Amino acid sequence: MEGEIKEIEVTNWSTLLNHQKKPFMIMFYNPTCQHCKIMYPSFIKHAEKFKDKVKFMKFNIQQNQQIPYFYGIQSTPTFIFFCQSQPITVLTGAVHPTILEHAIKDGLLHGKHCAKNRTPIDYEFSGYV
Numbered sequence: 703m704e705g706e707i708k709e710i711e712v713t714n715w716s717t718l719l720n721h722q723k724k725p726f727m728i729m730f731y732n733p734t735c736q737h738c739k740i741m742y743p744s745f746i747k748h749a750e751k752f753k754d755k756v757k758f759m760k761f762n763i764q765q766n767q768q769i770p771y772f773y774g775i776q777s778t779p780t781f782i783f784f785c786q787s788q789p790i791t792v793l794t795g796a797v798h799p800t801i802l803e804h805a806i807k808d809g810l811l812h813g814k815h816c817a818k819n820r821t822p823i824d825y826e827f828s829g830y831v
Protein backbone atom coordinates (compact mmCIF):
# COMPACT_ATOMS: atom_id res chain seq x y z
CA MET A 703 0.00 0.00 0.00
CA GLU A 704 1.51 3.35 -1.10
CA GLY A 705 -0.09 5.41 1.68
CA GLU A 706 1.46 3.21 4.35
CA ILE A 707 3.15 4.95 7.25
CA LYS A 708 6.64 3.66 7.93
CA GLU A 709 8.01 3.38 11.47
CA ILE A 710 11.45 4.98 11.59
CA GLU A 711 14.18 3.25 13.54
CA VAL A 712 17.07 5.11 15.15
CA THR A 713 19.51 3.04 13.11
CA ASN A 714 18.21 4.37 9.77
CA TRP A 715 17.72 8.02 10.80
CA SER A 716 20.70 9.55 8.97
CA THR A 717 20.09 7.37 5.89
CA LEU A 718 16.51 8.59 5.82
CA LEU A 719 17.49 12.26 5.99
CA ASN A 720 20.29 12.02 3.45
CA HIS A 721 18.60 9.87 0.81
CA GLN A 722 14.95 10.92 0.84
CA LYS A 723 14.00 12.46 -2.52
CA LYS A 724 10.36 13.22 -1.72
CA PRO A 725 9.24 15.71 0.90
CA PHE A 726 8.24 13.84 4.05
CA MET A 727 6.31 14.30 7.26
CA ILE A 728 7.18 12.60 10.52
CA MET A 729 4.79 12.16 13.42
CA PHE A 730 6.76 12.03 16.65
CA TYR A 731 4.60 10.10 19.09
CA ASN A 732 4.53 8.31 22.42
CA PRO A 733 2.60 5.01 22.50
CA THR A 734 0.87 6.04 25.76
CA CYS A 735 -0.16 9.50 24.45
CA GLN A 736 -3.94 9.78 24.09
CA HIS A 737 -3.65 12.80 21.77
CA CYS A 738 -1.37 10.76 19.50
CA LYS A 739 -4.00 8.05 19.31
CA ILE A 740 -6.64 10.66 18.45
CA MET A 741 -4.49 12.19 15.67
CA TYR A 742 -3.25 8.97 14.09
CA PRO A 743 -6.38 8.29 11.96
CA SER A 744 -6.07 11.79 10.44
CA PHE A 745 -2.40 11.18 9.79
CA ILE A 746 -3.28 7.93 7.98
CA LYS A 747 -5.96 9.75 5.95
CA HIS A 748 -3.48 12.41 4.83
CA ALA A 749 -0.86 9.75 4.06
CA GLU A 750 -3.32 8.15 1.66
CA LYS A 751 -4.41 11.49 0.15
CA PHE A 752 -0.85 12.76 -0.48
CA LYS A 753 0.88 9.40 -1.09
CA ASP A 754 2.14 10.43 -4.54
CA LYS A 755 3.76 13.65 -3.29
CA VAL A 756 4.79 13.13 0.35
CA LYS A 757 6.20 10.21 2.33
CA PHE A 758 4.67 9.79 5.79
CA MET A 759 6.54 8.26 8.71
CA LYS A 760 6.31 8.00 12.47
CA PHE A 761 8.93 7.97 15.22
CA ASN A 762 8.41 6.56 18.72
CA ILE A 763 10.10 9.05 21.07
CA GLN A 764 10.58 6.34 23.70
CA GLN A 765 13.18 4.56 21.57
CA ASN A 766 15.57 7.54 21.53
CA GLN A 767 15.58 10.89 23.35
CA GLN A 768 18.33 12.61 21.35
CA ILE A 769 16.45 12.89 18.07
CA PRO A 770 13.36 14.57 19.59
CA TYR A 771 15.67 16.81 21.65
CA PHE A 772 17.58 17.81 18.52
CA TYR A 773 14.35 19.01 16.89
CA GLY A 774 13.13 20.78 20.04
CA ILE A 775 10.20 18.44 20.59
CA GLN A 776 8.69 18.99 24.03
CA SER A 777 5.37 17.20 23.68
CA THR A 778 3.53 14.68 21.55
CA PRO A 779 2.21 14.43 19.00
CA THR A 780 4.56 16.66 17.03
CA PHE A 781 4.43 16.71 13.23
CA ILE A 782 7.43 17.94 11.24
CA PHE A 783 7.32 18.47 7.48
CA PHE A 784 10.74 18.08 5.82
CA CYS A 785 11.77 19.27 2.37
CA GLN A 786 15.23 18.47 1.01
CA SER A 787 15.93 16.91 4.42
CA GLN A 788 15.32 20.25 6.17
CA PRO A 789 12.53 20.74 8.72
CA ILE A 790 10.13 23.31 7.26
CA THR A 791 6.94 23.18 9.34
CA VAL A 792 6.29 22.03 12.92
CA LEU A 793 2.86 21.38 14.42
CA THR A 794 2.41 20.29 18.02
CA GLY A 795 -0.59 18.72 19.71
CA ALA A 796 -3.93 17.39 18.59
CA VAL A 797 -4.49 19.94 15.83
CA HIS A 798 -7.57 19.99 13.63
CA PRO A 799 -7.11 17.71 10.59
CA THR A 800 -7.57 20.72 8.29
CA ILE A 801 -4.58 22.47 9.90
CA LEU A 802 -2.48 19.36 9.31
CA GLU A 803 -3.62 19.26 5.68
CA HIS A 804 -2.79 22.95 5.16
CA ALA A 805 0.69 22.41 6.63
CA ILE A 806 1.27 19.63 4.09
CA LYS A 807 -0.01 21.74 1.18
CA ASP A 808 2.07 24.74 2.27
CA GLY A 809 5.14 22.53 2.61
CA LEU A 810 4.64 21.23 -0.91
CA LEU A 811 4.09 24.71 -2.29
CA HIS A 812 6.88 26.58 -0.48
CA GLY A 813 9.12 23.91 1.03
CA LYS A 814 11.87 23.84 -1.61
CA HIS A 815 12.17 27.60 -1.53
CA CYS A 816 12.34 27.62 2.28
CA ALA A 817 14.93 24.85 2.38
CA LYS A 818 17.23 26.69 -0.05
CA ASN A 819 16.99 30.12 1.58
CA ARG A 820 18.47 29.30 4.98
CA THR A 821 21.79 28.56 6.55
CA PRO A 822 21.80 25.46 8.75
CA ILE A 823 23.67 25.48 12.05
CA ASP A 824 26.10 22.64 12.57
CA TYR A 825 25.45 21.21 16.01
CA GLU A 826 28.23 19.08 17.35
CA PHE A 827 27.42 17.65 20.74
CA SER A 828 30.27 17.58 23.20
CA GLY A 829 30.86 18.16 26.88
CA TYR A 830 32.77 21.35 26.21
CA VAL A 831 31.60 24.80 25.17
